[in-house]
Amino acid sequence: MKKQILIVDDEISILKLLNFLLSRDYDLVIKQNGAEAMSWLEEGNDPSIIISDLMMPYIDGSSFIRNLKVSGFYRETPIILLSGADDLEAIVKDMPFKADRYLKKPFNPTDLKTYISDILSQSN
Numbered sequence: 001m002k003k004q005i006l007i008v009d010d011e012i013s014i015l016k017l018l019n020f021l022l023s024r025d026y027d028l029v030i031k032q033n034g035a036e037a038m039s040w041l042e043e044g045n046d047p048s049i050i051i052s053d054l055m056m057p058y059i060d061g062s063s064f065i066r067n068l069k070v071s072g073f074y075r076e077t078p079i080i081l082l083s084g085a086d087d088l089e090a091i092v093k094d095m096p097f098k099a100d101r102y103l104k105k106p107f108n109p110t111d112l113k114t115y116i117s118d119i120l121s122q123s124n
Helices: 012-022 034-042 061-070 088-094 109-123
Strands: 004-008 027-031 049-053 079-083 101-104
Touching: 004 012, 004 034, 012 027, 012 109, 027 034, 034 049, 034 061, 049 061, 049 109, 061 079, 079 088, 079 109, 088 101, 101 109
Parallel strands: 004 027, 004 049, 049 079, 079 101
Antiparallel strands: none
16 A cells, blocks of 8 residues: 655646656645645544645645644654745744755755655654
8 A cells, every 4th residue: 555645835836746756656645735735634634744835825834834743643744845945944944843854946856755765664
């Protein structure tokens, strides 16, 4: 059975790229903003990893991660943060709740795949 990855991003091009890169190896659930993702999670879904954009409408990536980390249920769910922000390292450093990994857009697909397999191998 494939591991499930929740992808949250408002950029259609990134969603298509991630779908192309990951759909063969993983069961992907794609949401276009943090509000949609939270609703899906509140239905009782439990992905193996969450890949989230930082800058999104409705609920931004930082708020989305905070909501996950303060919840009892998703506190341990690994998160990979994607962002085109120029000061991504500073933003991540100042976030009260940390992502497990982060990548600056445009990102190297090999790095993302490596992060995912590293995280999944640690959680088994």
